[in-house]
Structure formats: C-alpha cells, structure tokens
Amino acid sequence: MENGAKRVEEEEEEQVVNPWEVSSKNKIDYDKLIDQFGCQRLDQSFVDRVFRLTGRSPHIFLRRNVFFAHNRDLNEILDAYERGDKFYLYTGRGPSSEALHLGHLIPFMFTKYLQEAFKVPLVIQLTDDEKCMWKNLTVEESKRLARENAKDIIACGFDVSRTFIFSDFDYVGGAFYENMVRVAKCVTYNKAVGIFGFTGEDHIGKISFPPVQAVPSFPSSFPHLFSGNDKLRCLIPCAIDQDPYFRMTRDVAPRLGYKKPALIESSFFPALQGVSGKMNAGDPNSAIYVTDSPKEIKNKVNKYAFSGGQDSVENHRKYGANLEVDIPFKYLSFFLEYDEELEHIRKEYGSGRMLTGEVKKRLIDVLTVLVERHRAARAAVTDEMVDAFMAVRPLPNMFN
Amino acid sequence: MENGAKRVEEEEEEQVVNPWEVSSKNKIDYDKLIDQFGCQRLDQSFVDRVFRLTGRSPHIFLRRNVFFAHNRDLNEILDAYERGDKFYLYTGRGPSSEALHLGHLIPFMFTKYLQEAFKVPLVIQLTDDEKCMWKNLTVEESKRLARENAKDIIACGFDVSRTFIFSDFDYVGGAFYENMVRVAKCVTYNKAVGIFGFTGEDHIGKISFPPVQAVPSFPSSFPHLFSGNDKLRCLIPCAIDQDPYFRMTRDVAPRLGYKKPALIESSFFPALQGVSGKMNAGDPNSAIYVTDSPKEIKNKVNKYAFSGGQDSVENHRKYGANLEVDIPFKYLSFFLEYDEELEHIRKEYGSGRMLTGEVKKRLIDVLTVLVERHRAARAAVTDEMVDAFMAVRPLPNMFN
DSSP states (O other), X not given: OTTOOOOEEETTEEEEEETTEEEESSSOOHHHHHHHHTOEEOOHHHHHHHHHHHSSOOOHHHHTTXXXXXXXXXXXXXXXHHTTOOEEEEEEEOOOOSSOBHHHHHHHHHHHHHHHHHTOOEEEEEOHHHHHHHTTXXXXXXXXXXXXXXXXXXXXXXXXXXXXEEEHHHHXXXXXXXXXXXXXXXXXXXXXXXXXXXXXXXXXXXXXXXXHHHGGGSGGGOHHHHTTOXXXXXXXXXXXXXXXXXXXXXXXXXXXXXOOOEEEEEOOOEETTEEEEEOOTTOGGGSOBTTOOHHHHHHHHHHHSOOOSOSSHHHHHXXXXXXXTOHHHHHHHHHOOOHHHHHHHHHHHHHTSSOHHHHHHHHHHHHHHHHHHHHHHHHTOOHHXXXXXXXXXXXXXXXX | OTTOOOOEEETTEEEEEETXXXXXXXXXXXXXXXXXXXXXXXXXXHHHHHHHHHSSOOOHHHHTTSEEEEOHHHHHHHHHHHTTOOEEXXXXXXXXXXXXXXXXXXXXXXXXXXXXXXTOOEEEEEOHHHHHXXXXXXXXXXXXXXXXXXXXXXXXXXXXXXXXXXXHHHHOBHHHHHHHHHHHHTOBHHHHHHHHOOOTTXXXXXXXXXXXXXGGGSGGGOHHHHTTOTTOEEEEEEEGGGHHHHHHHHHHGGGGTOOOOEEEEEOOOEETTEEEEEOOTTOGGGSOBTTOOHHHHHHHHHHHSOOOSOSSHHHHHHHOOOTTTOHHHHHHHHHOOOHHHHHHHHHHHHHTSSOHHHHHHHXXXXXXXXXXXXXXXXXXXXXXXXXXXHSOOOOTTTTO
C-alpha cells in the first residue's frame, strides 16, 4: 500500500478505494462508498431528465448505471441549464502507461457523449506531474506518456472546437498556479491526511499534488477559455476513486468565492479475473487493451474472463449463471449497445438456457469491433491534431 | 510561533532562527548557528582571495564580516572562476510589506557588488506565493507588493543586461515547475518537518513551498537564460535564516544530477532597540525604512537606537561605551564606508572620549545620505524598467 492510504475496515470485509488503490476482498460495496463519500445514487428520474433536456437517448453508461453516483450540485447544474445557463466539463487521466485498457476509456466515452448532448466546453487534464511523483517515472517519460495518451483520448472523438487538453507539466503556471496556492492555503496537512491517507514517509510532492487536480474545477484557472465567465459551473465525470480530490475541492470552493464542482461518478470496470476491484495495470492479462489484436482479445476472454456459469452443463441448465460475478455478462453490460439484446442474454444466460461459451463469443465480437474502431481512430490522430487540442487558445465554438 | 518551527534550546539560553522567525533572549549566537547549520566562517584569506580575483577592494560587508559564513562549495566556485568558469548569482525577497527597511537592502547591496565584481548573471526571486501563504495576503496583494519591492531592488543599481527578476506567481511553470516536482520527490514530509518544523496544522501550501525556493539554484530552471549551461554553478548571497532552504537544496541536488549551490551568508541587521534578533516588520519604530524622511531618521536614531554608552557622562568617560551592544556603532559598522573613520570611532567611543550623541549624529548623517540616495534612485525606476528586468528573455551581456 504505497500511500498508507486510508482503509475502510469493518467486520471481516475490507475495501480500499482511493485515487491510488482500489481493492476489496469481496465485491466492491458501492452503497458503503456512497455513504462514506457523501454522494447519492442516480435514479431513473435523473436519466429521464437528461433525456428531456438533451432530446437524445441517454448514454448506455447512464441507462445501465455505470455512472451511478452524483451530488446535489449536479441537479443545480441541470436546473441552471434548463434556464439557459451552460456549464463546462472537466475530466482527466494520469498517464502512467503507454497503452490504455477499456476501463480507461469509460470516462472519455461518457464525457464525449455529455459534450455532444449538452454542447459544452471540456477541459481534459493529463496529470503527468502526478505520475512522475507516484510512479518511478522521469519528468520526460511522464510527458511523453501524456502525449501518447492524448492520442487515445482524441481518438474517442472529441470536438477540437470545444476541447482543451493540457498536461500539468505544460500548463501549470499563471492563473492556474495562483488557484493552486489559494486551494493549498485552505487545506491543513492533518486534513490532507484524513482525506488521502498520507504518511510522514510520503514525499512532499504527493502532499503538494491535490490542489493541482482541484483547480481545473474553477473556470478562472483557464483565463484563455473562461475569462469573464468566472461563475461558470463545472461538471466532473470520473470514476468514484477520484472522489477524495473533489470532496476536498468542494469543501474549499466556497471559502475562495468559487462555485462547487458537481460530480457524476462511475463504478469500476472489473478485471477479467473478477469483480473485486478495478484492473491492475501491472498484469496485461487482467484487462483488454486498446492495442490488443483480435486474436489476443479472443484468447484473453476465453482464457481469463471469470465465468458465473456452473461447473457442468447439466448444473448450468439447472441453476443458470450467476450474473453478479460473471465477467462476460458484466463487460457486455458496459459495451453492448442494444438494451433488448442485453436483456435477452440476461434472461437466457441467467436461466441456464445460454452457455458461457455463447456469451463469451458475443463479447469477443463486441470488443473486437470496439477495439478495432479505436485503433483505426487512433492511427488517424496526427501530432498536429495533438498540438491543436493542446494549444492554449480560446475555444471558438464553446457554447453552440 | 506561527510555524511550530524548530527551536534550539540549551540551558537557559534560547534562540530561534528559521526563515520565518529570528529571535533570541540574548545576542544571537552565530557560532552555534554555524555549527547547527553545518557551515564555516569566512576568514581573512577568503577576503584576500576575492580582492585578488576581482581586482577591486572587497565590499565592506565582506571586510567587516557582515557576510560571515559560507560552505565548501564557495571555494570550489572560486577555484573554477580562477580557471575561467563563470557562475551565476541567486538571491531573493519575500514581498510581505510595501516599504523595505535597511536590513532588507543588505543582501541586495552585497549582491550588486558581487555582480559587478565578478561580472556574472543574477536571478532575483520574489516569493509572492510564499507571502500569500504565510501572511494573510491575497494573491493580488502579494503580486502588487512583489512589483513594488522590485522597484526598491532595481534602485540598488543592478545591471538590467545581467539581471532577471521574477515573481513566483508570474514565473512558476515549465522547466521551473518540472524542477519543483523533481525536488519535491526527494523530500519526505518527515524530512521537511525536521528542516522547517512544520506541524500537522500547517496548510499544505507551506509544505509545498520549499521546492519553489530551492529550484532557482539549478540553471535548468531558467531555460531562457542558461539553456546549454546546465552545469553552471550557483552562488546564493542571503541572510543565514534562509539556510534551511538551501541545506535541503544541497542535500537533493546530487540525486538530481545537479551541482550544489554555494552559499555566502550574512548575520542579521539588528533592530534599533537592540542586538537580539533581526528587525520586526510589525513595529515601524524598530527599523529605519527606505521611505523615512530625514526628520524621521533623526528622531528614530535619537529616540530608539539602543546605546552602549554609560548612564552618566562621568561614568562614560571612565568606562567607555560597550560596543558589543551599541546600536549606533553597529549600524555605522554596516554603512560607514571609511574603515579609518570607523576605527577612529571604535577607539574614541569605546574608550569614552566620544559620547553617544556624537556617534548618533554621525549615524544620522550616514543614514540620511543612504536613504535619500535610495529614495532618489527608486523615484527614477519606471514601470517600463520593472517590465524590462522581469521580462522572460535571454540576458545579452551575461558573462562580459
């Protein structure tokens, strides 16, 4: 546990969810997380409202509860949107590895949908400084990975006229740094220990970092984008393990005269081996990477995807698959576009009429198409496009 | 003690010397500081060497031991200088107040001499971020004070073709920020507590700050000045209370492949009221400010300058003045240009032939000239000149 991060221990169960570690002996208990982090579950009325406001079918990640938690301010943002006030989106990535896996794509796929549906500007932070400090990476390697990852992010289809991608090593300074100092002044070391679980053996770079991830929540950190728009609200789509950063941010915002950012948070995309925790970047067989070939995808799914099916066909026909732990079904529920087909598989596989092999075959098809589409899109991303997304510039088409 | 800063307690004596507090029940014990900070006293052979190397009379702050301590690397820098290798100077100021007092001018007067004598470039850091975090100042007020203070610094006579002045709020970013991260990675929280005495109730802005003051010691923090000159040595003239920052810097430098900066450190300029500690910015009567009128100078010296003279003229004639505690004589030893005249006063006043009133009169003359000269020089500093010194630019005349 590199960070001495705070653990939640209760009875025999133990789960750790923080920006640097997600693990659990059993399934992640999201109800407990929601309680611990002080957020709320998204309900059907919210999904209906998004449909009404945007005039388009809500993303499957909304319909299927992948993005499942939020806080009060999200409704305020939608209230304001309904009255004609726009907002901006903020998401990010810590560029710790060259190749992204499917779990990494989820916030970006969802953010792209939000950007299109609400027609709002978006800032994407690449925390190369964080990864340089947490992983044993040089500044140069972190910056290189940030740029490589930017290509995968751009390949998700963002609109360059509404999107500013920046790396911390490139962008920290000026108004952004001023806000870092303002935030840092509001957080004692003891408070940071309470939120992030730092210990005395952690280096002061780690302790300095939370304000860096906090300040993109404030429009004044981006004078070239939001000058004169200091009251613009910020909506952050992210995985729920990032919540500590934004609890701190939301706590500090009013003391600086800033609006609190709203969050919409996803559950974790599980490892092929099972549903406890999110994927482990250290084990290539725990995840499908966007660089995997069709053959690798087929092999990984067939060999490693944990099945909730029974140990014999006879038992399977009798008891059906345990969908709560079945990875092929979980993965389909993230990526299979058609609700009816997913419902069909749920019924047939859950009752035992469909076998694991059939479900895995369908998943292999779905993932192969997804990965091949991403690979083609990424191959088309030029260095000039990266420069264009990362240029410090006004966004000409922000709110149209 | 706002910082929980580390105190050195021994027997009945107590002295506190750190970047945020200098105080002592008795006279500051510099031998103890030198021991504690691991530096060495400058000796006459060093002063002679500077004379030989520069071909000009060493500054009175050297001759009179105002700058009294250094470390091994200073000799290395002079060895290299003798072989034809230049170095650069780095000093700075925390802009916490509008008006500077005489104590604030000392490092700048000395640095100006070093710049002229060695013909080397100079970077001057205005730590507006530090003052924003330590004092109850807004970002905007800290930036304003930095610019005001820059005018006083420029008025000391620096050569714009060899001098880069920057404020942290303006300049942090890019290569400078990269070095901040590199330094922060090398310093654990426990280590920072050992050096700076932080407590859990200190905000994380304070804990983040030491790397900001460390990295101007590394030429790669200034690519517009020293690109391709990564091995250039750095010499830091400063008051000895800044030593903790540079002990940390010197500790970290080799781990980053950087040269250690060398230090040349001054004792403190005493308050009018006496020799324990340096001046208290909170009490306007404890110091002569560069904004004081001749009348104010006369009044302050006559009314507040602690005298080592005896309580009656009779006793004074008999025992002489105690020069160890006499503030008028101390001040003259900082600012009276002529060695012979100072020697004369030392003898005559110390033996009781000269009275406190006469010494104070001479001091008033000296300070009035000094302050009036500074006031005139500062009045001539335009906003355009400040912009010129603070422009991020190559220095055309760095090593000539």
